[in-house]
Amino acid sequence: MAQETFAFTSSALRSLRLQRELLEQDDRRRALARESATRRFLSENPRPPLTPPRGQYCRDPAVHNALYSGDLLRIKSIFKDETTTNLIMETVSEELVWSPEQGLWVLSPRRQQTSALRIAAARGYGDCARHLLLRGAEVDAVVGGRAPLHDSAAAPRPDCTRLLLAFGADPNLLSAEGSAPLHLCTTPESLPCAELLLAHGARVNLGTRERQVTALHVAARQGLVAHVELYLRHGADPARRSHQGETPLNAACAAAERPEDAERYYQVAQRLLEAGADPGAAGRKDHTPLHNACGNGQPRLARLLLRHGADATVPNCAGYTPMDCALHAVEEYRHQRPEQTIALLLDHGAGPVHPKMLKFCCRHPPALEVVLNAYDRVPPAESWVGAVPPELWEEHRDFYASAVRAAGQPRRLQHLARCALRRHLGPRCHAAVPKLALLPPPLRLYLQLPLEGLIS
CATH class of the missing domain: 1.25.40.20 (Ankyrin repeat-containing domain)
Known part of the structure; x- marks a missing residue:
């Protein structure tokens, strides 16, 4: 919002500065906590997520536009070495948040961070991603909560997934939210990405950091029959429980809500039961x-x-x-x-x-x-008769009248x-x-x- 159209009071400006300082402190605290938690959780993979050096940010819209549009010539002219390819791409937007101290809404900065390689991998710009990798981009750098492999699997972009894995990307790396790339394969189109991840050593029974949800849980909840079959072939445990005690079969049956999805979830449940699900x-x-x-x-x-x-x-x-x-x-x-x-x-x-x-x-x-x-013996009708709308009663008068008459009366010997x-x-x-x-x-x-x- 332009300054000339929004009258800032001195108290609002102080609150804005305070919000910005608190946000920066919170960002630093969360980054340290996530790095420590990831290192503890992946004891079998002692290599911690790579994070670019602090302070190397790029906020130039022209650079961002080149990456988001996949302009290979511009990208080659900008990203020439390890330092530039590992810059943190940051955008800052301001949003209104409620300030309890001031009792009013104030503008607060909202930062979003990503990397050049993440942008290219998420949009399927394979040539751009290859250039960045050849110029020293860290393939497992977690910027803004995710690594490039998370984005390519979630998009999904199988070609970029294959490229990143060929350059040594860790298929079991956890994001800031605690998800591995395999957990982000949530659409039918992501099956090739899931196959690539498993072929390069993704652990099929790896759970998310907090909820302990496996890839089989995710596929069952999304009704992805082919994914379920793939994971079961690779040794997925159908009896594995999440932190809340849910099995993949629980997840599938709980998600089967829409009639148009009934067949998919039926097939998922069938595969799980055949594999030994309880x-x-x-x-x-x-x-x-x-x-x-x-x-x-x-x-x-x-x-x-x-x-x-x-x-x-x-x-x-x-x-x-x-x-x-x-x-x-x-x-x-x-x-x-x-x-x-x-x-x-x-x-x-x-x-x-x-x-x-x-x-x-x-x-x-x-x-x-x-x-x-x-x-x-039919129970008294008082427990339900008042809940029947008059128009429905008229439509099915014969049935409802017979139900009321039978209430409390002996049934036929045949019945x-x-x-x-x-x-x-x-x-x-x-x-x-x-x-x-x-x-x-x-x-x-x-x-x-x-x-x-x-x-x-």
Whole structure:
């Protein structure tokens, strides 16, 4: 903001100077702390990140423009030796921050630092990057929190990744945030970069500094099937837990939220389970993968987990079972047929829910019908009937009227026999009912809680 359009008071100027001094002190403190933490963490790689000598900064916009545009001729004329190639490219912009001491908003400088090699590697300027390396650019210099290899992997720029590795870049170097280049391969297009990193010695089970998240966690969370397969082939541990106790399977099931991504996450979970992942491994808040799949309205993913032995009745730290999570998700995922997930859980041993949970599924008649048919006596309607909007009631008047009439009344003998048989079979319902060959097909179907549009 121009000075002539912003009236600075003396107190604002003092606050601005104070903010700048505090920022410089904070930058120095963080740099020292990060360097020390990285050296301790990478005990197997004793070489610390290389940092250009302090004080050698370049703030010339013309130099910056040459780098960002990939102007090789200008770059050759500017960067001729080790000193110039390792300059710190710094930009300073001012932003408004709240000053509690002054009780007002003040302008504070915000510095961003990078290196010439980082800029070239992130934008895929291979010729520029080669020139800088041949003129002495430090391939592992961490400037502004990252080394060039981090940027080329994150971009992704496979050609620059190959070039940096050929010049001896450390594939296990941690950034200031504690991530190795392999952790930054987060898109399908980054697969070639991941392959190059692993071929040059990247440790597939290396965790981030604080959260201990591995590359397999990252790929699972992003739904990257090819990455997951690659890491598993290179010895990635599907049972490895993060600092919060999450496994890659937990990460995949928790991230499977959008219907359009369901197939990708299903394939990721399938690969992990085939590799030996535990379908019942509880992570953060004791959520199992099945809790996450049910909470995200993913019936196919839930079926996969149950087929591999997931427990449909286990509670999390709040006492919620996968069925409770499925009911909470009915409203949000009503277009993903949540009644299928509910019926699936009932077929694998989940019992009738507490009547107070009916209010979470009462706005989706198919889900409410499946839940009510799990009772041998329908509970009172007072717990849910008030939550049904009038227009929805009118649309499904016959169903809701039948549910209210059945509340508290004895069910038909046929239904009571169905409940008794399902209780006897318990978690074997899904496998045992189709094998009851002596029963007529319509009766076998009736045992599987089909939707009829009425409660009788």
